[in-house]
Every structure is written in C-alpha cells, then in structure tokens.
Amino acid sequence: MNFDPSTYWEALFSWPFLRGAMLTLGLTVAAHLMAILIALPLAVVLNGPPSVLRRLITVYVGFFRAVPTLLQLLFVWNALPQIFPVFREEWFTPFLAAWIALSLNESAYQVEINRAALSSIDSGQMAAGQAIGLKRSHIYRYIMLPQALRVALPPTMNEFITLLKLTSLASIISLQELMTVTQINVARTFQFSEYYAVALTWYLVMVYSLMGLQKLVERRFRWSSRTEANALAESRRSRGW
Amino acid sequence: MIRLRNVNKHFGNFHVLQDVSLDILQGEKVVVCGPSGSGKSTLIRCINHLEPHDSGEIIVDGLTVGTPRDVLTVRRTAGMVFQNFNLFPHLTVMENCILAPKLASGVSDKDARKMAEEYLARVHILDQAWKYPIQLSGGQQQRVAIARALCMRPTVMLFDEPTSALDPEMVGEVLDVMSELATGGMTMICVTHEMAFARRIADRVVFMDAGRIVEVAPPEQFFTAPQSERARTFLSQISH
Numbered sequence: 001m002n003f004d005p006s007t008y009w010e011a012l013f014s015w016p017f018l019r020g021a022m023l024t025l026g027l028t029v030a031a032h033l034m035a036i037l038i039a040l041p042l043a044v045v046l047n048g049p050p051s052v053l054r055r056l057i058t059v060y061v062g063f064f065r066a067v068p069t070l071l072q073l074l075f076v077w078n079a080l081p082q083i084f085p086v087f088r089e090e091w092f093t094p095f096l097a098a099w100i101a102l103s104l105n106e107s108a109y110q111v112e113i114n115r116a117a118l119s120s121i122d123s124g125q126m127a128a129g130q131a132i133g134l135k136r137s138h139i140y141r142y143i144m145l146p147q148a149l150r151v152a153l154p155p156t157m158n159e160f161i162t163l164l165k166l167t168s169l170a171s172i173i174s175l176q177e178l179m180t181v182t183q184i185n186v187a188r189t190f191q192f193s194e195y196y197a198v199a200l201t202w203y204l205v206m207v208y209s210l211m212g213l214q215k216l217v218e219r220r221f222r223w224s225s226r227t228e229a230n231a232l233a234e235s236r237r238s239r240g241w
Numbered sequence: 242m243i244r245l246r247n248v249n250k251h252f253g254n255f256h257v258l259q260d261v262s263l264d265i266l267q268g269e270k271v272v273v274c275g276p277s278g279s280g281k282s283t284l285i286r287c288i289n290h291l292e293p294h295d296s297g298e299i300i301v302d303g304l305t306v307g308t309p310r311d312v313l314t315v316r317r318t319a320g321m322v323f324q325n326f327n328l329f330p331h332l333t334v335m336e337n338c339i340l341a342p343k344l345a346s347g348v349s350d351k352d353a354r355k356m357a358e359e360y361l362a363r364v365h366i367l368d369q370a371w372k373y374p375i376q377l378s379g380g381q382q383q384r385v386a387i388a389r390a391l392c393m394r395p396t397v398m399l400f401d402e403p404t405s406a407l408d409p410e411m412v413g414e415v416l417d418v419m420s421e422l423a424t425g426g427m428t429m430i431c432v433t434h435e436m437a438f439a440r441r442i443a444d445r446v447v448f449m450d451a452g453r454i455v456e457v458a459p460p461e462q463f464f465t466a467p468q469s470e471r472a473r474t475f476l477s478q479i480s481h
Contacts, residue, residue, distance in 0.1 A: 127291055128327035132341035132393055133317035142340060146331050223331050229373040233333065237371045 007194040011185065012201060020181035021202040023095070027177065028164045030099050035106035036114075036156075042107075043114030044140060057111070064108035069101070070169050076101040077173040094175040098167065106163055113159065117152035118144060150221040157214050161207055178202055242267045242428055243288065243397060248297035250283055257283045258294065259452040265397075270429045272439040272460070275449035276475060281432040284449070285399045288430070289319040302396055317345060320390030324402040326382040328374040334361065334385050335370040338392045346393070353392070360388040364418045380411030384418055391422075398422065400431040434479060440464060448472045 011017055042057050064072070077097040081087040121144055129139035168179035182199040186192055222228035243265040250258035257280045265271055273281045286292040288299060290306050299306035302318050329337050338357035342348040348356070361367040364384040374382055383403055390398060400419065404412045416438050423429055423442045433439065439446055439460055446463040448456040450471045456463065467473050 122325075122327075124323060124325050124327035125329065128323065128329070130291055131289060131316055131321040131323075132389065133313045133345045134341055135313065135345075138344050142344065143329055147329075150331075221331075223373040223375065226375050229375045233372050233376065236333070 003193050003197075004191065007189075007191055008197055011195060011198045016176075016181045016185075017178070017198055017202065020176060020178040021206070023176060024164065024167050024178040024202075025206055027095065027098055027102070027167045027170065027175075028160065031102035031106055031167075032110075032160050032163055034099070034103035035110045038103065038107035039110035039114050042111045043118055046111065046115045047118040061108045061111050064105050069105050069166055070172070072101045072105050073098060073169055073173055094170065094173045097173055098170040098175050102163065102166065102170075106159065109159055110156070113152050113155045114148070117148035120151050121147050150224060153214065153217060153221075157210065160210065164206060165203070242269070242302065243430070244298070244300040245284075245288075246298040248284075248287060248294050248299060250280075250287060250292065250294045257452050258287065261297070261452075261454055263447065263454060263457070265428065265430065267396075268426050268428055269444045270423050270442050271431070271445050271447055272443040273430065273432045273447045273449060274434065274436075274439065274475075275455075278451075279449040280452040281449050282401050285321075285401055285430055285432055288399060289316050289321055291321070313345070317341075317393050318395055319397045319399055320393055320395035321399045322383070322386050322390055322401065322403045324405050326374075326379070326386045326406070328382055328386055328389070330374050332373075333370070334366070334372055334374070334377070337374070337385060338389045341389075342392050357388070357392055360391045361385070363391070363421070364388045365414075378411060379407045380414045383407065383411075383415045387415075387418055387422070397428040397430065400429065400433065402432050402434070404433065404435055436464065436479065448475070450475070 042060075045051070045053055046057055048054070077094065080097075081092065086092075125143055125147065126139060129143045134142075167175075167177055170177055171180035171183065174180070178199055182195050185195045189195075219232075222232040243263075245261055245263045248258055248261040249256070261280075261284060263271075273284065275281050283292055287294045288301060288306065290312050293307060301315050304311045304315050304318070306312075306315050328334075329340070332340065335354065335357055338361065339348075339350070339353035342353040342356065343350060358367060358370070361370055364387050366381055366384050366388070369377060369381060369385075374385070377385065387398075387403075403419070404415050407415065412435070416435060419429070419431070419438070420442055429442075431439075431443075443460045445457055446460050447454055448458075448463065448467070448469070448471075456467060456469050456472050458468070463472070464476065467476060
C-alpha cells in the first residue's frame with residue numbers, strides 16, 4: 001500500500017483545502033439561498049390561477065432545466081462579458097459568475113419543489129385563513145409556508161447536496177473550490193489517494209453535518225404526527241409557550 | 242342584517258345559484274337544508290366572499306360583498322365554521338385562536354390570549370389549549386374552530402355542515418355549543434342535516450333545490466306541513 005498519512009493530515013487542515021472547502025460550502029449556501037428567494041414568488045404564482053405570468057415561468061423553468069449546468073457556467077463566465085462590456089471588469093470574479101449561474105439553474109428545480117409543496121396543502125387551509133379575515137400575504141406567511149416547508153424540506157436538502165457537489169464544475173472557470181485545489185495538488189505530486197481522501201473527507205463532513213441539521217429542523221414538524229405531537233406540545237408547554 | 246337580492250353564481254356551465262333572494266334579521270337563526278348539490282354551501286360561501294357571486298347583490302351589516310376594499314371587513318364580520326374544521330395543524334389550539342386577532346385586528350398578544358381563553362372556555366375546551374389539533378377528537382376540533390371564529394367577534398356566524406364529518410357520538414357536543422351560541426343571541430346561518438337541531442333552534446328553515454330557494458318557513462310548519470312537493474320528498478328521504 002502506498003498511502004502517506006502525514007501528507008493526508010497535513011493537507012486536510014492546510015489553508016488551501018480549508019479555503020477550498022469554505023468556498024464550496026459558501027458558494028452552495030449563497031446559490032441555494034438565492035435560488036429559494038427566486039423560486040418562492042414564482043411557486044406562489046404557479047400555485048395560483050392560470051395567467052400569462054404563469055406560462056412565462058413555465059418557460060423559464062423548462063429552459064434552465066434543459067440547458068446543462070456546465071454550459072450555463074461557461075456561458076456566464078465567457079459569453080456574458082463578450083455581450084455586455086460591464087462584465088469585463090475586475091469585479092466579475094469566478095465566484096460571482098458561478099453564483100449567478102448556479103442560482104439561476106437551481107431556482108428552476110426549487111420552483112418545482114416549492115410548487116409541489118404548496119399544492120400539497122389542503123385547500124381548506126387557504127379558505128380558513130380567508131374566512132378569519134387574513135390578508136393574502138399573511139395567509140402565505142403564517143399558514144401556507146410553514147406547512148409547505150415540512151413537505152419541501154427533504155427534497156430541498158437533496159437539492160442542496162446535489163448543488164454542493166455541482167460546485168466542483170466551477171473548477172472549469174478557475175474557481176479555487178475544493179476539487180480545484182485537489183486537482184492542483186494531485187497534478188503537482190501524483191499522490192492521488194492522499195489528496196482524493198482529503199476532498200472525500202471534507203465532502204463527507206459537510207454532508208453529514210447538513211443531515212444532522214435536517215434532523216433538528218424536522219423535530220419542529222412533529223405536530224403532523226399523532227404519536228409525536230404530544231411530545232412537542234408538552235415540551236412547548238414546559239417552556240411556557 | 243344580511244340581504245341577498247337575485248344572487249346568481251355559475252361553476253363553468255353549472256348554474257349553482259339562481260336568483261336567490263333572502264333577508265336575515267339581527268339575531269335570527271336560519272337553517273338551510275336541501276339535497277346535495279342544491280347550492281347550500283355555495284350560498285353561505287358567497288356571503289363571506291369565499292366564492293365570488295356573478296350577479297345580484299349581497300349586503301352584510303351594511304357592507305356590499307364583492308367590493309374589494311370591504312372584503313376583509315366582511316369576512317371579519319361573518320365568522321365561518323367548516324365541515325372539515327380546517328384548523329391550522331402547525332399551530333396549537335391557542336395559537337389557532339389568537340392568529341387572526343393579532344394579525345388582522347392588531348390586538349396585543351396578552352389581550353388576544355385573554356379573549357381566546359374566554360371563548361375556549363365557552364366551548365368547553367380551555368383545558369386543551371396547549372395541544373395541537375391532531376391530538377384532539379373531531380368534536381373537539383370543531384369546537385376549537387367555533388372558538389377561533391368567535392375570537393374575531395363576528396356579528397354573524399356561518400356554519401357549513403359543521404357536524405357532517407363527525408362520528409355520531411361527537412355530534413351532540415358540537416350541537417350543544419351551537420345551541421348555547423344561539424341562545425346568546427348570535428345571528429346564525431347554518432347548513433345542516435340535523436333536523437332535530439333545526440327544529441329546536443331555527444327561527445326559519447330555508448329549503449333549497451337545484452340552485453333555487455324553494456321554500457322558507459318556520460320549522461314547525463316546514464317539518465309538519467311542507468308546501469312544496471320537492472320538500473315533502475326530501476323530508477321523507479331523510480326521515481327513514
């Protein structure tokens with residue numbers, strides 16, 4: 001066996017790999033947050049009555065789902081500056097380009113998740129909200145979204161994990177994320193297994209931490225289960241709700 | 242109090258309400274009955290504008306239903322109780338009751354809770370206030386739904402088959418609460434098939450068929466000597 005543990009340990013906590021892992025996580029969080037921000041109002045419109053806007057959104061969703069993510073990345077990084085001179089300036093970094101491309105790409109998938117989650121809520125909830133005289137925005141904020149979140153969380157987490165790994169595509173536009181750093185070190189030393197193991201470790205740490213976070217958030221949805229609602233109610237009661 | 246004049250409503254090609262006119266006085270209790278598909282539920286859903294009517298006039302407490310700026314006021318004036326309770330499952334009983342007063346009427350958290358306690362006590366369920374809806378029986382959930390509606394201090398209550406989704410042994414507790422409400426002087430419009438209840442509390446019975454009001458009569462007269470052939474058939478079918 002030819003695995004040098006000291007190379008592994010040294011690289012694992014070295015600045016380039018730490019920075020790469022942080023860039024990967026940072027880009028994923030930033031892109032997914034933006035995607036959710038774009039997707040929420042679009043999903044609300046899709047959940048409403050037919051309109052011209054609804055058709056436009058359907059076209060938008062189809063477009064970003066059809067075009068390969070790699071092509072979207074390359075387009076934003078290479079073609080956009082060709083078309084609009086503003087993007088030729090210093091501020092347009094690989095991180096920014098990747099953020100724009102991945103946000104738009106991810107928003108198309110997130111729209112579908114949010115729409116499905118909203119339409120899974122019983123129509124009586126909307127009617128009950130209206131009947132007690134709540135504004136539409138309040139009905140969404142306090143009644144529809146909290147319930148839709150429960151349905152949307154697992155597929156959203158799936159998307160987040162997919163996106164986390166998709167950020168490695170940004171190595172092609174020279175973003176120094178985790179996989180780029182790994183490739184550079186491998187090319188320099190030919191110590192494949194050590195540096196691949198470092199990348200693997202960081203991806204595992206990130207994904208398992210997220211899964212733990214998901215479990216914590218899901219505890220707040222125990223109201224939906226006949227057997228667990230009691231525990232949630234009791235714990236809130238003991239804290240003086 | 243409530244006035245309907247030549248109200249029409251279509252679902253696509255289906256003419257659900259045909260020239261419906263009805264006046265309801267302050268404090269009056271009106272029971273609406275009729276075969277399924279006759280437009281009973283649509284009628285009361287038009288009164289608080291959950292369903293927009295196509296033509297005609299509906300006036301609730303001086304407000305014209307359908308005027309965009311009055312929609313929310315009309316709904317706060319008319320409380321509604323649904324067949325399937327429609328409690329908010331992610332909120333406790335107490336939170337269900339204080340949501341609208343806090344958001345829509347700007348009542349403080351403290352005052353909203355005090356008012357909710359008062360109404361939850363009135364529907365005999367205050368001891369369950371900290372629970373989630375899923376922990377309650379159907380009858381308990383429907384009583385919470387009534388309390389939730391009352392927390393907006395409505396001047397009229399609309400009931401859309403409030404006991405149809407309940408197990409038989411839970412119908413009584415909900416009807417008792419409704420009777421207490423009626424005794425307290427609340428204006429009530431109630432779509433129901435509970436004929437004994439109708440006989441006991443209603444001032445008038447409205448019988449609908451195929452989108453029209455066929456007969457309006459005091460309960461004694463309606464149940465013992467219905468005027469229309471259609472009402473006679475209906476009553477014989479439900480009293481087997």
